[in-house]
Amino acid sequence: MKKILVPTDFSIQAENALKVAAQIARINNAEIHLLHMLEIPSQMNDAITGGAPIPEVMLFIQKAKETIQFIKEKSFLNGLIITDSIKVEKPSHAIISYSKEQDIDLIIMGSNGTSGIEEIIIGSNTEKVVRLSNAPVLVIKEEIPEFHPKNIVFASDFLEEIKKPFEKILDFANTFDAKLHLVTICTPNSFKTTDLTEKTMQNFISGFPVKNFSTHIYNDTNVEKGIINFSNSINADLISLCTHGRTGFTHFFTGSISEDLANHASKPLIVFKI
The missing domain is CATH 3.40.50.620 (HUPs)
Structure with missing residues (x-):
């Protein structure tokens, strides 16, 4: 296990997943890939892919880069190799495609779960990745100070x-x-x-x-x-x-x-x- 992917929306659930990833990475001498997904309206996406800069989108990307840099400087990541990336794509699609491109060994995702009508209509990005990913997916629900399952x-x-x-x-x-x-x-x-x-x-x-x-x-x-x-x-x-x-x-x-x-x-x- 050499490459661990942690998708992040900058939520507390994503940070819980990243903390577990850091622990597993240290055990396996692995690198962490930190991926943020920006889902924007299709017309904006078409403009970006066509080479037309959109101020609002560029601002979102810049803010995301700053937040990722802040996360990478957290103490629990000290000494680890962190690769970061931002994809302008639907989250589940971005995670699956990135995992294949980078030959990821393990995906670790945070989730608080969904229920009721929300689960039926929109589901969650986590469950979509669980179903579609070729790489193993580890789902973390809460902070685990010491991830060492016995x-x-x-x-x-x-x-x-x-x-x-x-x-x-x-x-x-x-x-x-x-x-x-x-x-x-x-x-x-x-x-x-x-x-x-x-x-x-x-x-x-x-x-x-x-x-x-x-x-x-x-x-x-x-x-x-x-x-x-x-x-x-x-x-x-x-x-x-x-x-x-x-x-x-x-x-x-x-x-x-x-x-x-x-x-x-x-x-x-x-x-x-x-």
Whole structure:
């Protein structure tokens, strides 16, 4: 892990994410990419791309540069390599494109979640990035003075397609010498016998050199509640998931557990793309 991207809107949530990024960067000797997104009306954007300077936009860019410089001088970033950039683009699009361009290893985003009608209509930039990013996304909800997770929940159905992203989850857990709590959530709509579930999990984990782990079966009314309630029951420090990153009508009708948790879980969440 050599490149960590932290998108910022200069909010307290973004600063919480940056503080965690600083801690992870020190452990991995990584550099931090600090990205600010300016979303402006399309007619202004067309003028900029056409080479026509707009005083209001140039003022926004200048103020953003000054704020980024102020952030880079904060003490918790001392000694770290910080690359900064400003993109005039929709936030989620800018984050995804920048991540691909720079070959980012980890995206860390702050979020306070959304709920109700706001979530349905506009969603959040964080959940969009969680769904679309090829790089792992770590979602931070509050300030964490010492990010050193010792108990990490990995919720899954433990099918063959999960094995490749699980290698990355295992690497992340090993970075912190953390214990992995592997859990299958059983719901009324996805019932499996205990015997079958246990065999599936044991067959899955037997292919990996994992020593510090435990397996669990947890029953709840739906998967999202099951993951949250199980994580609370063991006082987990971090929740980890894999996602298919579905889009369009498939995503609309099936929803996304990773997006729901990005919005609703209070614990930090890291999501890996299948």
